Amino acid sequence: EPEVTQTPSHQVTQMGQEVILRCVPISNHLYFYWYRQILGQKVEFLVSFYNNEISEKSEIFDDQFSVERPDGSNFTLKIRSTKLEDSAMYFCASGQGAGQPQHFGDGTRLSIL
Amino acid sequence: DAKTTQPPSMDCAEGRAANLPCNHSTISGNEYVYWYRQIHSQGPQYIIHGLKNNETNEMASLIITEDRKSSTLILPHATLRDTAVYYCIALGSNYKLTFGKGTLLTVNP
Numbered sequence: 001e002p003e004v005t006q007t008p009s010h011q012v013t014q015m016g017q018e019v020i021l022r023c024v025p026i027s028n029h030l031y032f033y034w035y036r037q038i039l040g041q042k043v044e045f046l047v048s049f050y051n052n053e054i055s056e057k058s059e060i061f062d063d064q065f066s067v068e069r070p071d072g073s074n075f076t077l078k079i080r081s082t083k084l085e086d087s088a089m090y091f092c093a094s095g096q097g098a099g100q101p102q103h104f105g106d107g108t109r110l111s112i113l
Numbered sequence: 114d115a116k117t118t119q120p121p122s123m124d125c126a127e128g129r130a131a132n133l134p135c136n137h138s139t140i141s142g143n144e145y146v147y148w149y150r151q152i153h154s155q156g157p158q159y160i161i162h163g164l165k166n167n168e169t170n171e172m173a174s175l176i177i178t179e180d181r182k183s184s185t186l187i188l189p190h191a192t193l194r195d196t197a198v199y200y201c202i203a204l205g206s207n208y209k210l211t212f213g214k215g216t217l218l219t220v221n222p
Contacts, residue, residue: 004156031208033209033210035210035212042212042213042214043151043157043200043210043212044212045209045210045211048208048209055208056207056208056209058209089154091156091157093156093157095208098208099145099204099208101147101159101162102159102210103159104156104157104158104159105156106155106156107154107155107156109154
């Protein structure tokens with residue numbers, strides 16, 4: 001069964017550094033999402049992406065965050081200058097259509113030191 | 114998106130049916146009821162969704178009341194691997210999933 005894959009599984013970064021989290025969505029999917037989950041808290045929506053542009057973003061997704069689909073297969077989340085509070089699990093998801101089920105990867109654990 | 118309410122935890126014996134309730138009394142006509150689960154710290158896993166009619170797939174059944182104010186997810190023969198947090202979500206036209214705290218289902222041997 002096709003699945004969403006995320007790399008790396010764990011990323012450790014110094015505060016203030018840039019980090020790029022990578023995702024390979026399911027191949028025929030057109031809608032892409034990033035969510036995050038701070039340890040012990042709820043899964044939170046960050047951003048949705050369709051047709052090479054952001055469809056919707058949450059308050060969390062400020063100017064430090066950006067997303068890109070550079071080559072038609074990868075979908076990346078960049079955090080420009082990481083803060084301690086960015087430490088969380090980051091989940092990528094993809095869906096075939098706007099209201100279709102979103103399928104999640106197993107996440108990247110981001111640890112900011 | 115409509116708010117959903119779920120019990121914080123439930124127990125179920127292995128091999129028995131697990132019935133997980135969800136209240137969504139403010140759901141609007143175009144909002145789907147989605148169920149996901151999260152096993153330990155893995156990514157959320159899609160289970161099933163529906164609008165008005167009851168639905169069944171290889172994982173579970175979804176029973177939605179006629180007034181759509183509540184629903185029940187049924188795992189017909191729970192196994193130890195079904196121990197997880199189960200989320201009921203009303204998905205609106207913005208298509209962003211709003212996760213609550215869910216129900217921790219513990220399947221006991």
